Amino acid sequence: MNPLAVEAVGLMAPGLAGWTTSQAVLTGQRPYVAEPMPAAMATLLPANERRRVTATIKLALQVAQEAMAQADIDAGAVRTVFASSGGDSEILDKICVALTQPDRPVSPTHFHQSVHNTPAGYWAIATGCMQPSLSLSAYDDSFAAGLREAAALAWADQTRVLLVAYDLPPPFPLVERRMIVAPFAVALLLNPAQDYRLAPLRLESGANQPANRLDDAGLEQLRAGNPAARGLPLLCAIARRKAGRVVLSDGGVSLSVEIEP
Amino acid sequence: MAIQPLAIAARTLTNALGRGGAASLGALRRGESGLRPCDFEDAGLPTWIGRVAGLEEEPLTGEFAPFDCRNNRLARLGLEQDGFGAAVRVARDRYGPDRIGVFVGTSTSGIGATEHAYRQRDPITGSLPATFDYPHTHNVFSVADFTRRWLGLTGVAMAISTACSSSAKAFASAWRQMRAGFCDAAVVGGVDSLCLTTLYGFNALGLASTQPCRPWDVERDGLNVGEAAGFVLLEWAEPGDDRVLLLGYGESSDAYHMTAAHPEGAGATLAMQQALARAEVLPEQVDYINLHGTATPLNDAAEDRAVARVFGPDTPCSSTKGWTGHTLGAAGVTEAVFVALCLEHGLIPGTLNTRQRDPKLDAGVVLENREHPLRTALSNSFGFGGTNCSLLFGRRDI
Numbered sequence: 001m002n003p004l005a006v007e008a009v010g011l012m013a014p015g016l017a018g019w020t021t022s023q024a025v026l027t028g029q030r031p032y033v034a035e036p037m038p039a040a041m042a043t044l045l046p047a048n049e050r051r052r053v054t055a056t057i058k059l060a061l062q063v064a065q066e067a068m069a070q071a072d073i074d075a076g077a078v079r080t081v082f083a084s085s086g087g088d089s090e091i092l093d094k095i096c097v098a099l100t101q102p103d104r105p106v107s108p109t110h111f112h113q114s115v116h117n118t119p120a121g122y123w124a125i126a127t128g129c130m131q132p133s134l135s136l137s138a139y140d141d142s143f144a145a146g147l148r149e150a151a152a153l154a155w156a157d158q159t160r161v162l163l164v165a166y167d168l169p170p171p172f173p174l175v176e177r178r179m180i181v182a183p184f185a186v187a188l189l190l191n192p193a194q195d196y197r198l199a200p201l202r203l204e205s206g207a208n209q210p211a212n213r214l215d216d217a218g219l220e221q222l223r224a225g226n227p228a229a230r231g232l233p234l235l236c237a238i239a240r241r242k243a244g245r246v247v248l249s250d251g252g253v254s255l256s257v258e259i260e261p
Numbered sequence: 262m263a264i265q266p267l268a269i270a271a272r273t274l275t276n277a278l279g280r281g282g283a284a285s286l287g288a289l290r291r292g293e294s295g296l297r298p299c300d301f302e303d304a305g306l307p308t309w310i311g312r313v314a315g316l317e318e319e320p321l322t323g324e325f326a327p328f329d330c331r332n333n334r335l336a337r338l339g340l341e342q343d344g345f346g347a348a349v350r351v352a353r354d355r356y357g358p359d360r361i362g363v364f365v366g367t368s369t370s371g372i373g374a375t376e377h378a379y380r381q382r383d384p385i386t387g388s389l390p391a392t393f394d395y396p397h398t399h400n401v402f403s404v405a406d407f408t409r410r411w412l413g414l415t416g417v418a419m420a421i422s423t424a425c426s427s428s429a430k431a432f433a434s435a436w437r438q439m440r441a442g443f444c445d446a447a448v449v450g451g452v453d454s455l456c457l458t459t460l461y462g463f464n465a466l467g468l469a470s471t472q473p474c475r476p477w478d479v480e481r482d483g484l485n486v487g488e489a490a491g492f493v494l495l496e497w498a499e500p501g502d503d504r505v506l507l508l509g510y511g512e513s514s515d516a517y518h519m520t521a522a523h524p525e526g527a528g529a530t531l532a533m534q535q536a537l538a539r540a541e542v543l544p545e546q547v548d549y550i551n552l553h554g555t556a557t558p559l560n561d562a563a564e565d566r567a568v569a570r571v572f573g574p575d576t577p578c579s580s581t582k583g584w585t586g587h588t589l590g591a592a593g594v595t596e597a598v599f600v601a602l603c604l605e606h607g608l609i610p611g612t613l614n615t616r617q618r619d620p621k622l623d624a625g626v627v628l629e630n631r632e633h634p635l636r637t638a639l640s641n642s643f644g645f646g647g648t649n650c651s652l653l654f655g656r657r658d659i
Contacts, residue, residue: 138419
């Protein structure tokens with residue numbers, strides 16, 4: 001299987017406010033504490049847009065922006081893959097509520113923000129990026145599915161790909177049927193070239209194996225409780241900067257990732 | 262060098278024209294529309310829709326009962342037509358169930374189940390009814406999960422959800438993931454079903470027409486929402502392959518506006534050019550273009566600019582939305598299979614309902630059906646968020 005390098009990472013969750021500041025927790029030097037998450041600023045959005053967009057859009061764009069800032073390359077040239085189990089539940093809730101009311105006053109803004117590729121659309125507009133972009137879901141395996149698609153895209157087109165995975169707890173009453181314990185978003189800038197790397201990866205897709213779990217109970221709760229956080233074992237391995245192998249379970253087919261030293 | 266083509270080993274269609282590919286081909290040939298005045302649930306909207314008859318009476322049962330919702334019923338109905346299941350069984354024996362990927366495009370998946378559940382909330386607690394099953398119905402992945410289980414496949418699976426380009430982009434994902442070795446063959450599909458979210462949503466945006474939609478017409482005033490399921494089985498083409506081949510794909514983003522297409526069709530232009538480049542096919546070698554052609558004034562104008570820029574005014578093109586309505590996330594695969602049928606049967610469909618071409622538009626839109634041998638044809642799909650995808654299909658044996 002072809003190689004793939006992680007060039008930069010963006011990260012946002014309670015107690016994990018950015019990639020650099022999260023190193024001590026991810027490397028196990030400090031226990032995970034679910035401190036309140038700072039508001040995702042997504043400063044690349046124009047101020048008027050920022051007021052109109054939802055927490056989901058801001059969170060996805062925040063980690064994308066963080067990863068691209070680290071890499072210091074033009075986001076307008078980078079293909080993107082957005083992976084989310086359920087998309088923007090806040091918007092879907094508002095539409096379903098409106099549909100129970102007389103005359104069913106669905107807001108046109110909510111309707112256009114209801115599509116799964118809304119964060120991708122706002123990202124493309126904010127960065128002027130006309131490159132291809134894919135938005136996908138594989139329920140609890142959305143992170144692994146996104147990584148697989150991003151890798152396939154990077155290899156096919158021999159180009160950088162930005163993977164953004166995000167999920168937020170749905171509002172009541174949906175949350176009673178889809179428990180997501182906390183917001184979590186991660187962005188990985190992936191490069192199929194060998195020469196420039198934070199962490200070189202080798203991907204292997206094959207027979208089902210159990211996914212890696214995390215030693216830290218708090219981090220493990222987050223991993224198990226948010227589909228985007230299923231990428232945490234990979235983030236911990238990258239932060240440790242040591243060779244290793246993590247399995248990101250993917251239902252019938254596992255995706256395992258070997259991190260080279 | 263041109264990319265390695267994929268062959269369509271099997272295909273199936275279900276939409277407002279009927280169940281199975283023959284129903285679609287017959288209606289295309291006869292110029293019979295599947296559109297009707299809106300009679301979906303209790304939606305009192307003055308618009309027309311492309312509804313699939315009979316879904317209300319055909320629930321999913323047994324082990325598939327948790328998946329029961331309009332969208333997965335439509336998926337099942339689609340998978341049962343045209344011998345598709347039998348073709349997948351043959352492929353399963355050949356490749357192994359874990360080596361066939363599943364890539365299904367959808368825009369709203371089974372949100373209709375959530376719409377119903379919100380009308381049945383507990384008056385005291387506000388909770389949703391106990392019968393509501395979010396992961397198997399509403400969740401975006403549900404339709405891909407249902408598809409792989411129905412077909413007995415255990416390989417990679419995902420739902421692609423990029424609004425109205427979803428199931429076109431599923432072809433591109435399948436090509437890449439086969440190329441990467443994540444699977445050896447692929448079931449690519451698209452399923453979107455009628456729901457109040459899209460009917461009232463397009464109505465709120467002022468994009469739903471009160472008449473049967475009229476793409477490229479001087480008096481066009483909007484789209485009709487339709488529903489459809491379409492699936493293809495893709496495998497690498499063999500030397501001398503006489504099947505319809507996916508020769509190229511192109512994808513782009515408009516980076517312009519969430520709902521309005523770029524006025525000059527800049528993203529659409531890129532998508533078409535890249536599909537041609539990947540296939541190493543010249544614009545003048547394309548015999549037919551199936552347009553996205555939703556019949557909204559701005560979308561048709563933007564696509565027209567792009568088509569005219571890439572192909573000039575002479576390449577025959579048409580929108581088939583007047584037959585099916587706009588089937589949203591299923592439009593890509595529906596129209597890809599239309600293109601495959603046209604390549605096999607030498608048919609250039611006209612543009613149903615369109616009476617007078619908008620004189621301000623330049624693309625070579627044909628209004629009446631033509632019987633004409635075709636070798637290469639393009640299909641366009643564009644969506645909210647400025648997402649664009651063009652697929653180039655062809656035959657090598659004629």
